[in-house]
Amino acid sequence: xxxxxxxxxxxxxxxxxxxxxxxxxxxxxxxxxxxxxxxxxxxxxxxxxxxxxxxxxxxxxxxxxxxxxxxxxxxxxxxxxxxxxxxxxxxxxxxxxxxxxxxxxxxxxxxxxxxxxxxxxxxxxxxxxxxxxxxxxxxxxxxxxxxxxxxxxxxxxxxxxxxxxxxxxxxxxxxxxxxxxxx
Numbered sequence: 001x002x003x004x005x006x007x008x009x010x011x012x013x014x015x016x017x018x019x020x021x022x023x024x025x026x027x028x029x030x031x032x033x034x035x036x037x038x039x040x041x042x043x044x045x046x047x048x049x050x051x052x053x054x055x056x057x058x059x060x061x062x063x064x065x066x067x068x069x070x071x072x073x074x075x076x077x078x079x080x081x082x083x084x085x086x087x088x089x090x091x092x093x094x095x096x097x098x099x100x101x102x103x104x105x106x107x108x109x110x111x112x113x114x115x116x117x118x119x120x121x122x123x124x125x126x127x128x129x130x131x132x133x134x135x136x137x138x139x140x141x142x143x144x145x146x147x148x149x150x151x152x153x154x155x156x157x158x159x160x161x162x163x164x165x166x167x168x169x170x171x172x173x174x175x176x177x178x179x180x181x182x183x
Contacts, residue, residue, distance in 0.1 A: 004048050013053045016041045024064045040161030042090045046097020054094045080132030089120035117158050
């Protein structure tokens, strides 16, 4: 099974945490900001890092959201009783990365990331739409329209970050040799 040394995990883990801090404030990005990389970060963390890092990244995500809401005047629209399902969605993304560890091919990456992102999207959006209390009169037609509108943005942003990560992984693995392995 593919594993990283403790030192490699620290470098990757703190790098992912820094990248989350740099990108989390803008869902889809704009001319001045990169899109939120959180979903890709949780997937990448599943590939490289231990479950302790999953918990650390979840704590960081909640802390960033708390700061954004409490001190940076970001709208609290998405902070609903369904917020906890977002953490479950992150765990799904992390598990997608774990699944990929034993199947390191481009096809497996595309399949695992697509399934993980779609599953996380369903989990987070179904819970927000139906349990969040922000939609006065929820309907399946409106939910479906929102689902179709936003899913490609999540797939695209996550896919772009994962493509860059896969390229970096391939180049580093080729240049530095195979990563540490253990039983």
